[in-house]
Amino acid sequence: MRCPICNQPGTLVNKVRKVTTAAGVGAGGYLAVSGSSTGAAIGTAICPGLGTLLGGVLGCLIGAAAGGVAGNSVGKLVDENIIRIYQCPNGHEWRAA
Numbered sequence: 379m380r381c382p383i384c385n386q387p388g389t390l391v392n393k394v395r396k397v398t399t400a401a402g403v404g405a406g407g408y409l410a411v412s413g414s415s416t417g418a419a420i421g422t423a424i425c426p427g428l429g430t431l432l433g434g435v436l437g438c439l440i441g442a443a444a445g446g447v448a449g450n451s452v453g454k455l456v457d458e459n460i461i462r463i464y465q466c467p468n469g470h471e472w473r474a475a
Contacts, residue, residue, distance in 0.1 A: 379474060381466035388464035391471065395453030399446055406445015413437040 379388045414437035421433025457463075462474040 379464050381464075381468070381470050382472055383470045384466060384468050386466040386468055386470075388466045388470075388472070390457055391463045391465050392453070392457055393461050393463060394456040395450060398449040398453030398456070400449070402449015402452070403442050403446040406448070407438065407442040409445065410438040410441020413441045 380386065381388050414434040417433035417435075417437030418430045419433070421429030421431070423429075424433075463471055464474060465471045
């Protein structure tokens with residue numbers, strides 16, 4: 379996509395992606411609390427004590443990471459297909475048709 383003013387190549391401006399990524403991490407972390415209890419139960423079955431701790435922590439981390447990836451993907455789709463704002467190196471912003 380080229381700038382309609384100076385004809386420089388433009389890049390997509392990430393207006394929504396940061397917000398949806400943060401929301402996804404928050405939602406994933408919230409849901410990961412239940413996943414951590416499952417991970418702790420599995421860890422207890424494998425190795426009581428240390429397995430319980432590691433299972434709970436890994437459950438939280440995996441849930442938050444999965445939520446962040448999902449939020450980032452949603453934000454990318456919104457930026458590319460709905461908002462469609464581009465910016466050139468000279469600072470001009472425009473909305474693609």
